[in-house]
Amino acid sequence: MGERVFLVVGYHSAELLDIACVTSALQFANRIGAEPRYRAVLATPGKDDITCDSGLRLAADAGLERFNETIDTLVVSGGLGHEDAAASPLLVGHVRRLATLARRVASVCTGATVLAEAGLLTRRRATTHWRYAERLARRYPEVQVDPGPVYVRDGNVATSGGVTSALDLTLSFIEEDHGPALARAVAMGTVAYLQRPGEQAQLSIFLIPGITDDLMVRRLTEHIVSRLDQTLTTATLARLAGVSERHLSRLFLAAVGETPAQYVRRVRTESAAQLLSTPLPLTAVARRCGFGSTESLRQAFLDRYGMPPSRYRRNAPAGVEVGPKPI
Structure with missing residues (x-):
């Protein structure tokens, strides 16, 4: 088999990271033994150079109008x-x-808007950057927009969330093409802490406290993240905050879109996902993150990531053992 051509579509004010995360991962895969090799081609209208969001200019490799190779x-x-x-x-x-010439079609971040306009997302599940998801759903009601996942694959069409999720999506392609060992090596070589599965949330629990202005919710989320092995029922948190359980639930729904119980479960699951890159046994991971048993941990992973923790661990490069830390 000849080289695998990745045709990357660029335009003025494209995000440089959307392009570079894809092309850099592919070139790293080539350097460590991908066979057949990848060839990344940046194609623009008229083969014009483009100026990215960052102000840097990129020279195109090909014009969209003249490209007719198998992709x-x-x-x-x-x-x-x-x-x-x-x-x-x-x-x-x-x-x-060009989509008719390609084995796979994908978008990074708001590139989903272009795919939707081309009719390539009709009746498909898709994602985009979480800030633009509602706008995409309103504009293209025939697209099943899910703002949550890092990336979504529906048939031969894949869409990814914001910016660096391009790396996660590209790693999934490399794994599909060359197996998990090469994909894991690329993840480690690019210093990606974790090769995230597609269903992992774009908005991590480690970011949530910084994007809410509600001081009470921020303090409680910091309390939760730093005390996962303690009792964190809604009643316990409400007593700590000095409010009723009903009022606390309203505050959490307004600030983070989840009830306190849902938030605690998500924090525990995401923190366990971080710890799965360490040698800790599952029993220790479950205990440290506040799960009553490894079965409870397993069920939480199935609900959130669609896979058991053992499979999730196989996708995670070895890391340094760390515990949940306050934000």
């Missing part, structure tokens, strides 16, 4: 220019045409 994977980048890109009949038309 392994077509990837549409996201960025602040995605609306203008989706409004361009030339760009959208050639994305639609």
Whole structure:
């Protein structure tokens, strides 16, 4: 088999990381033994150079209009220019045409808007950057938009969340093409702490406290993250805050979109996911994160990630043993 061509679609005000996460992971895979090798090609309208969000200019390898090679994977980048890109009949038309030449079709971040405009997401489940998910769903009601996952694969079409999720999606492609050992080596080589499964949430519990202005909720989330092995029932948290359970639930729903119980379960599961990159046995992971048993831990992983912790651990490169820390 010849080389695998990844055709990356760029345009003015594309996000540089959306492009670089894909191309850098592929080149790292080549360096450590991917066979057949990958060839990343940046294609733009007219083969014009593009200026990225960051202000850096990129030289195109090919023009969208003239590219007619067989494509392994077509990837549409996201960025602040995605609306203008989706409004361009030339760009959208050639994305639609090139998709017929590709084995796989994908988008990074807001590149999903271009795929939706091209009709490639119709009646498919898809994701995008969480900030733009509601807008995508309103504009394209025929697309089943899910703002939660890092990436979603529906048939031969894949969409990913914001920016660095491009690396997670590319790692999943490398694993599909060359097996988990090479994908794990690329993850370690690019210093990706964890090769995240697609169903992992874009918004980690380690970020939530920093994006809510509610001081009480912030203090409680910090308390939860730093005391996972303690009793964290809604009643316990309400007593700590000096409010009723009903009022506490209203505050959490408004601030983080979950009840206290749902938030605690998610914190415990995500923290356990971090610890699975260490040699700790499952019983110790479960105890440290506040699960009553390894079976409770297993059920939480099935509910959140669609896989048991043992499989999740196989996807995680070895790391340094750390415990949950306050934010």
